[in-house]
Amino acid sequence: MSAPSDTAYMVDLATFPVPDYSDTEHETWTRLYARQRELLPGRACDEYLAGLARLELSETRLPRLVDISRRIEQYTGWRLTRVAGLVENDDFFTLLAGRCFPSTDFIRKPDELDYTPAPDMFHDLIGHAPLLTHSRFAAFFERFGHAGKAAFASGHPATEWLPRIYWYTVEFGLIRAAEGLRIYGSGIVSSPGEVLHSLSDAVTRHDFDLDAIAARDYDIWHMQNDLFVIDSFDQLEDDFAAWCREARLG
Numbered sequence: 001m002s003a004p005s006d007t008a009y010m011v012d013l014a015t016f017p018v019p020d021y022s023d024t025e026h027e028t029w030t031r032l033y034a035r036q037r038e039l040l041p042g043r044a045c046d047e048y049l050a051g052l053a054r055l056e057l058s059e060t061r062l063p064r065l066v067d068i069s070r071r072i073e074q075y076t077g078w079r080l081t082r083v084a085g086l087v088e089n090d091d092f093f094t095l096l097a098g099r100c101f102p103s104t105d106f107i108r109k110p111d112e113l114d115y116t117p118a119p120d121m122f123h124d125l126i127g128h129a130p131l132l133t134h135s136r137f138a139a140f141f142e143r144f145g146h147a148g149k150a151a152f153a154s155g156h157p158a159t160e161w162l163p164r165i166y167w168y169t170v171e172f173g174l175i176r177a178a179e180g181l182r183i184y185g186s187g188i189v190s191s192p193g194e195v196l197h198s199l200s201d202a203v204t205r206h207d208f209d210l211d212a213i214a215a216r217d218y219d220i221w222h223m224q225n226d227l228f229v230i231d232s233f234d235q236l237e238d239d240f241a242a243w244c245r246e247a248r249l250g
């Protein structure tokens with residue numbers, strides 16, 4: 001595992017200043033989190049729900065990234081760093097390869113409860129952080145970082161394929177559980193509209209196939225009508241490892 005400190009995005013959360021959140025911002029967190037806590041049981045997968053519980057998030061106060069990072073680290077060694085917004089590809093992959101996830105520390109405006117075009121800390125912490133505590137997902141995500149670094153360093157065609165794989169797994173993945181279809185993608189679990197839509201008849205659900213995913217473009221502006229379903233997080237990691245070997249990546 002390479003250290004992620006060779007990117008300017010790595011900050012020491014123990015000393016990085018925590019924003020002085022307003023009552024309105026805490027209220028936005030309270031409302032968003034209450035709504036998702038209501039929706040997610042029976043729809044999100046058990047691995048995600050167990051991860052969410054491990055984070056011990058406050059129901060009424062915006063969390064501090066340093067606290068969440070420490071909780072995640074106990075389970076998988078993954079940590080958070082604080083970023084102001086989207087991260088450039090090579091830095092993003094370098095962070096992931098070093099088991100570090102870039103999180104924002106700001107919350108959306110009250111009139112953006114249903115939708116925000118750019119990730120905020122609700123998306124990052126409710127969407128991404130829980131599965132960082134799951135060992136197989138964590139291993140897959142680190143491997144994804146190494147593959148991305150290798151692809152961007154060599155101008156490999158996977159520079160086009162990997163964002164699609166990210167989209168259809170990390171952001172919009174579904175999983176077949178013993179009890180039925182469940183959600184694990186961060187773009188779904190952090191959005192009430194996508195939670196209900198992703199499990200509805202409006203969506204065509206495909207068996208997990210990384211070649212098919214790599215060839216399928218995605219639309220960031222609308223609800224997702226085509227989703228891919230994994231059988232397990234073992235499958236996600238094992239298939240991705242095999243796909244990387246085939247593509248000569250990482």
Ligand SMILES: [Fe+2]
Binds near residue numbers: 119123127128
């Ligand atoms: Fe995301």
